[in-house]
Amino acid sequence: MNRAVSNLRARHVARLGSFCASSSSSSSPASEAWDGRFRLHKPRGQHLLTNPRVLDAIARHAALRPGDAVLEVGPGTGNLTARLLASPAARVSAVEIDPRMVDAVTARASALNLAHKLTVILGDAVETDFPEFDVCVANIPYGISSPLIAKLLFGTYRFRTATLLLQKEFARRLVAKPGDSEYNRLAANVHMVAETRLLMDVSKRDFVPMPRVDSSLVEIRPRVDMPEADLAEWLAFTRECFGQKNKTLGAIFKQKRKILELFKRSHRTKRCADDAPGRGVILGVLDDDNDEACSDDDGNDDNGRSDVVAGFNKEDVGAFKERIANALESTELAGKRPSQLSNDELLRLLRLLNERGVWFQ
Secondary structure (H helix, E strand, O other): OHHHHHHHHHHHHHHHHHHHHHHHHHOHHHOOOOOOOOOOOOOOOOEEOOOHHHHOOOOHHHHHOOOOEEEEEEEOOHHHHHHHHOOOEEEEEEEEOHHHHHHHHHHHHHHHHHHHHHEEOOOOOOOOOOOOOOOEEEOOOHHHHHHHHHHHHHHHOOOEEEEEEEHHHHHHEEEEOOOOOOHHHHHHOOOOOEEEEEEEEEHHHEOOOOOOOEEEEEEEEEOOOOOOOOOOHHHHHHHHHHHHOOOOHHHOOOOHHHHHHHHHHHHHOOOOOOEEEEEEHHHHHOOOOOOOOOOOOOOOOOOOOOOOOOOHHHHOOOHHHHHHHHHHHOOOOOOOEEEEEOOOHHHHHHHHHHHHOOOOO
């Protein structure tokens, strides 16, 4: 039985190699067309980019250098991979969750006599440890855009640039500036550690099967001049600010429930000086904003909880609330919405709050 399965797999790979060899010899747009040799799963984000001009443009924008190690996420059948392998880069590591795609891209590299430059890793890109790389180039499945970018930027990886094809709406939020209607926690957190640039738009008609929305190519370049900040504290701070992005900072930080939560966090008996955000935090730092409902009542909440935290009296909580109000007043940010403020302004407020004993993680 195992031998029969192995023989069937071998014939399948050979057929893929035959197709890729004939395709690579053609310069027409049809050379990247999908032949339907197995079913593509749209719910998994399996949309193959087939327009050769767009594929060439992505490889060109990546600006690969001799000796570069390239990371590709979701290579599919290898339309983009073939161009990365043909570049001056020294090697390409491709992470793919679908074994059928692994067969396809491996066969294609062999047909191009470039298999020696390719390593294919079978696994979930969000969970799999990446090898060292200089440049990331990828047509990312829409469903993992946020966690994957968070992994790249807030993990331990050091790289020169990432050139990513993303859902157009998501890309607009990623590159948004303060004051833009799309500006939110996603942009604020990314801009803290990287510079972003919109490169080009890509029509949904350039994919098979055709997705519901258009895409955009974005360049992400990690900052070399990172601001001095406790990153875990910053991420917790922006979560509080942008959780209710349509409110002003003054309205956000006068809510009874918010004050009590921050008071308890700020008075934990033991604070860990070298706290780092855990994996769950890392994968959630770029989640979309939710303007969550939260009581603005200065009295008790609906459950009748008092404004006294165990071990402290009402005056202690009141003094804590006053420190927050004074920090907002001194920075003249109480009447501003988070989406209107630059990272420098938000970081200045965070530092002032920390100095006054207000902590967010």
